[in-house]
Amino acid sequence: MSDAVQPTAAEVRAAAEAVKTALDRHLAAVERRSGEDDPAVYEAFNQLAAAAEVYDELLYDRYDEVTPFEIPGAEDAPPYTGPEEPNALSVLIRRDYAVVEPQRLLAQAQRVELADGDAGTDASETVHGALGVLFGEFEPDEIASRHKEFGLEEGDSTLWVTAADETAEPGEWLETPFDQVEADRVVCRFDVSAVFDDADDVDLDDEFDELEPLDADRH
Template sequence: MSDAAQPTAAEVRAAAEAVKTALDRHLAAVERRSGEDDPAVYEAFNELAAAAEEYDELLYDRYDEVTPFEIPGGTEDMPPYTGPEEPNALSVLIRRDYTVAEPQRLLAQAQRVEAAEEPVGSDGAAGTVHGALGLLFGEFEPDEIASRHKEFGLEEGDSTLWVTAADDTAEPGEWLEAPFEGVDPQRVVCRFDVSAVFDDDAEDDDLDDDLTLEDEEPEPSDADR
């Protein structure tokens, strides 16, 4: 960035003050929260994330310095909520990823289900992984498969759940042809993500703590003195 395009010291100072104001508003919203998914807290969180990001960028452009702030799920990932204050209807969007880790276990489970429902010797769907998946997901609720995934030879991947606000409940069959099309991120009331990457981050932090402790010189005991 050229010197002419650099922010002024006053602009950096103003951005810092905006962060302080956003911090106060976020704390006030948390103190007054009406429930676990209070939209006021969500809005204050996004405002704080945006203010911190703006300050971080100006600070770097002006002074070549960065902040220690890292706010997950900021405005780049999820824009501020602009849906109705009191939604009349909701849509819950769920995605769960799995790896078929043990195909034989999957096939065995599908064959047990098929044997209980089909006559002996019938040419059923449980002989292929594709058919076994269709049979098991048709027999069991998604939440049950999630809780028993190892029994079905599956390994969990990332998952996410989005609760989106709607003005009215859709007409029967209205969105069945393309159920996940046209989701408006600004109408997401809340979202819950599960990923191994979060566990990896925690393990990295624990490793850093262990290394720090190992690097520290032990205090001499009374006997050593």
């Protein structure tokens, strides 16, 4: 890159200060969060991701250096092109689970059947039958909060809020409820994944051990 288009040292410094400000705002939003899917936290996360990306680019252009961290998922979503004032919304939720304790799952389903007076049926005698009993009895949010009681282990989860021009007709999309999602109409989304935890758990000592010693005159 030529000197004419390189960012100035002052621009890089300003970008670094913007990252610091975004970090403070993100922490403040997390400390004040009203629930798991607080939109203020989501907005602060996006602002932090954007500020970090700008700083990383300027740092590389000016000094040929990069930052040691990356915020995943910040640039995956396409720009929003839906209505500015949506008349209808669709909320799409996906939560993945692993069945890690089948016997606990079966026992919980049998308790539900017993409480409902359905003891002796075949529904709770298989894993897929027990899942039907439990998900038929409990709301998805309750399953999520009590998953360990049911012998389940959480995987990734995501919640998308998409904008629509008008509410769908009754029964219109029931046969294929997830086939017509338009990513550019996603108003906001909330993702939970172990990949985010893994990024935070990187052993910095191991990373530094792999680096070559710095030159004495390098800052």
